[in-house]
Amino acid sequence: MSDIHNETVAPAVERDVTDLVLQDILTGMLPAGTWLKQIDLERRYDCTRPEVRRALDRLSQKRLVEHVPNRGYHVYQPDGRRAQEISDIRVILETAIADQMVANAKPDSIETLRGLARHFDDMTQNGTVLEHYEANLAFHKELLLLAGNQELVDLISEIRQRTSSAPVSQWRTRARVEQSAREHHLMIDALEAGDTAELRRLIEAHIRQTARLGQR
Numbered sequence: 548m549s550d551i552h553n554e555t556v557a558p559a560v561e562r563d564v565t566d567l568v569l570q571d572i573l574t575g576m577l578p579a580g581t582w583l584k585q586i587d588l589e590r591r592y593d594c595t596r597p598e599v600r601r602a603l604d605r606l607s608q609k610r611l612v613e614h615v616p617n618r619g620y621h622v623y624q625p626d627g628r629r630a631q632e633i634s635d636i637r638v639i640l641e642t643a644i645a646d647q648m649v650a651n652a653k654p655d656s657i658e659t660l661r662g663l664a665r666h667f668d669d670m671t672q673n674g675t676v677l678e679h680y681e682a683n684l685a686f687h688k689e690l691l692l693l694a695g696n697q698e699l700v701d702l703i704s705e706i707r708q709r710t711s712s713a714p715v716s717q718w719r720t721r722a723r724v725e726q727s728a729r730e731h732h733l734m735i736d737a738l739e740a741g742d743t744a745e746l747r748r749l750i751e752a753h754i755r756q757t758a759r760l761g762q763r
Contacts, residue, residue, distance in 0.1 A: 564594050564602040566675045572611065572622055573676055583612060583620040609680075633706055637754050640703055642747040644694035649746060651693045652738040660738070663689055664731040671724050686731055693738075726756075 568588070571577040588599045603620045606612040612620045663686040670679040684704075691700045730753045737746040 564588070564592050564598045565605050566677045567592050568602050568606060569611065569676050569680075577622050579622050580624045581622045582618075583622065585619070634754050636706060637703065638751050640699065640706075641691070641750050641754065644691070644696070644699065645747045645750060646743050647695060648690065648693040649738055649741055649743045651695055652741075656689075656693060657735060657739050660686065660689055660735050661732075664728070664735060667731060668728050671728065683727070690734065727753075 568577070568583070577583070583603060585596060585599045585603070588594070588602075589596060592599075603612060603614070607614045607620065611623060613623050614620050663682070667679070667682040667686055670682040674682065688700065688704065691703055694700070730749060734746060734749050734753075737743075737749060
């Protein structure tokens with residue numbers, strides 16, 4: 548595993564350390580496996596130790612970095628086989644509840660989802676990387692809540708966090724960003740049309756595509 552680069556990065560206005568670290572992970576400045584030494588991060592981002600700790604804890608909670616007791620933090624190292632197996636589990640669980648989602652999709656819930664999909668679109672253009680990532684999570688959580696089973700939603704949310712930092716790296720290209728956005732809107736269309744088969748197809752395609760790229 549590599550060590551963090553020592554060059555200093557000037558902090559951007561109104562951006563916190565969490566997003567600065569995340570941007571560097573996304574651009575490859577901090578590759579998978581890089582150990583994130585707190586003193587180096589202080590120098591790199593010209594910030595304080597508490598700011599660094601908060602950023603690492605936040606990213607660790609999202610499984611974007613990994614905390615190793617008595618050693619520190621490193622950028623999450625993806626495991627292709629594990630990611631594929633987790634995607635298989637997600638496909639089984641999420642397609643299995645498509646009929647409940649369709650049955651429970653009322654006009655107000657459809658409108659809520661459309662608002663979240665538009666928010667994801669807006670964050671694509673105007674948000675930080677972390678805001679974009681969180682907008683995606685918010686859309687998928689609301690979609691799953693239509694199944695009416697909070698325990699299942701929590702289980703799926705926990706499972707999806709077992710993969711790598713790829714939930715953000717999936718948007719390295721404009722084409723992938725636009726495809727994710729289209730897929731969100733198509734899922735809503737399927738819900739509104741009461742088309743369970745199409746919703747299942749879209750959910751599986753959405754998960755499989757990111758899995759092929761080692762993502763989500």
